[in-house]
Amino acid sequence: MPYAIPSTRRWNAPPCSPLWGTTLYTLEEATNCVLAQLYRGFLLPHIPISRRKRERNEEIRNRYAAGENVPELARLYSISEQRIHQILRGKRT
Known part of the structure; x- marks a missing residue:
């Protein structure tokens, strides 16, 4: 299930377990976890369309x-x- 961006427009981490355990991730889940770690706390741009x-x-x-x-x-x-x-x-x- 993809991680949705919260309405506050702030990137927060989805629940992720350590990658080296017995947990297996799909490529999409692993990507979401990595991006969440990289962008934790960053404000996302919101540029309204004219x-x-x-x-x-x-x-x-x-x-x-x-x-x-x-x-x-x-x-x-x-x-x-x-x-x-x-x-x-x-x-x-």
Whole structure:
């Protein structure tokens, strides 16, 4: 089960046992434990998305749903194809 970031936006450690015992971790669990140890107590950045970008992203989703392809959208909006994919997958509304 992935470790969720608390609403305080502070990175806190998930419950982790020593890695050298009889406990076995999945790769995701082990990664979460390591990241939690590295970033314990750090404040996470919270950068709100502007209204203009939110509207642009919605327009990109609508145009994609209407049949436009990713390279065409990337060229039209002067952003990378990777960013178009992120917008379509819902990474940062």
